[in-house]
Amino acid sequence: MAVHFVNFRQPSETWNWAVRIFGPPDFVHRRWDVRAKLGGEFDPENDFFVFAKGTEHDEPSPFSFNDSDVM
Numbered sequence: 890m891a892v893h894f895v896n897f898r899q900p901s902e903t904w905n906w907a908v909r910i911f912g913p914p915d916f917v918h919r920r921w922d923v924r925a926k927l928g929g930e931f932d933p934e935n936d937f938f939v940f941a942k943g944t945e946h947d948e949p950s951p952f953s954f955n956d957s958d959v960m
Contacts, residue, residue, distance in 0.1 A: 890936060893936060894918065895941065898941070
């Protein structure tokens, strides 16, 4: 199981709150984009997403960002 944080701006009070509840994330997605939703980085059966704002039902941005270069 992996934890994905989406739309968080690190560091922030919201980030700290999420880490206290869910533990540190395995993946950080700066935005909900096609790479986060469809890029094969998550197992829909076991992983879960923690959103700072929005939901997994939002339309993903067509502009992807390589989050692994930043975090």
